[in-house]
Amino acid sequence: MTSDLTPSQFADLAESIARDGAALAARRRAEGVEVADRKSSIVDVVTAADREVEALVRARIAEARPDDAFFGEESGTGAGTSGITWVVDPIDGTVNYLYGSPEYGVSIGVVRGSADPTTWEPVAGVVVAPATGVVFRAAVGAGATRDGVPVQAGAPASLAETLVATGFGYTVDRRRQQVEVLAGLIGEVRDIRRGGAASLDCCAVAAGTVDAYYERGINPWDMAAGSIVAREAGAAVRIWEAGGTRSFLFASPAIADDLEALIRSLEDRALPA
Template sequence: MRAESDPTELADLAEAIATEAAALAARRRAEGVEVAERKSSIVDVVTAADHEVEDLIRARLAAARPDDAFFGEETGASTGSSGITWVVDPIDGTVNYLYGSPQYAVSIGVVRGRPDPADWEPLAGVVVAPATGDVYRAVAGGPSTVNGRPIRVSEPASLAETLVATGFGYTAERRREQVAVLAGLLGEVRDIRRGGSAALDCCAVGAGIVDAYYERGINPWDMAAGAVVAASAGAVVRTWEAGGTRSFLFAAPAIAAPLEALVRAAEAEVLHD
């Protein structure tokens, strides 16, 4: 590995930029937020702050590492020559942000290769929650931390004692399918949590705040950083095709296999794969 691609140095840069971006997002939230545009549906919203925060992150990365590629939720992809790609969600949990909920985050992941979870090699990830000040950070194969303190996944004794986080898509059809899948899990696990930020849900698995997180149809920028945090904290990360898109699972090792089987079975029944 080339010195300029050292994961710790990449994490340092990601943390510095994400912290600055989080401060900007928090300022704009305090000033008041309005919907700037809509994407896949009436509830899939973008604020002016989403664009402004991503522009800041993109500019800082271009100045520091001009040869790297970039893949952001709002401004799309640009190519690079280094083999490194920065995968960015400027405000993950935009609806929470719009409503004033603290469950939103700036997410910056660094990968080697094209920005597709099926192909990329994760290098580092940083997730900053502006409303709480929490900074989750990890390098692949290294420790995961929150605010500099090591974190570790939980050890649930059984599937019945497993607290599971999930999320829902923005189209009505996808949401109906996801609720039907969820119905197949509710009687088998301790309970369900729905936070509204995939990045923070991944980090919650790594910190043992929940035992697992699964969702069908999340995007690369939603989980690029959080997946590194979860995996480096000991989580099992699994993905599979379901209903024409991908399902992702981040789970404590003790219950990863039975939970994956349960989710797959519920999806197969609902989606008829």
């Protein structure tokens, strides 16, 4: 099978699967959630629901598109021959999910090529927030929507009027470095927001509820779908190497150059050579 669907048709399929995954995640949250395992640190948790939702999503994709590749947070990779890769975070914002916060999402991105954000070609992305039912969706060339209504990235007049979302890693050293960068950033922008789910932060840029989202060290599954939504809403997407780890910026084009330059200069001072 080849990649014979249009971007909008891929978005249709991703949305159908993400809605099913979201329904399962919401049911498991209502039943009660427990930590099933820890990954990079004691605070980097995975629940049984993460694994169950990814298994459902992966099975649905394999049924509909058996020749496509798969790259998921919990179950790893699966090779394909079509040139299409599905990049999946079954529950983005697992700590929020564990604590009962509504800020978590089921994130499904569709790309051409490998699961590398620096080389893949975006096709479609869907992020569903199970706790609220909100659906963000994008298909390349068709724009981005929130619950079917088109969204557009904001256009702040200056860095001083820019609302920036960010996040933090799971290891102590990375968090300390991120806070050092943030300490230099917070005096140059309107304010900082911390949501705890990269996919929804990207979608917030798309919807204009923040002007930019920056984080160092997120994974492809964290941002695949959200980055496509942000890009189709007119946001700039920037990726660069910082301290041996990638930094990601999703921002209004009005301030993207200035914000990237500022963050890079702060990282140069905060990160080890």
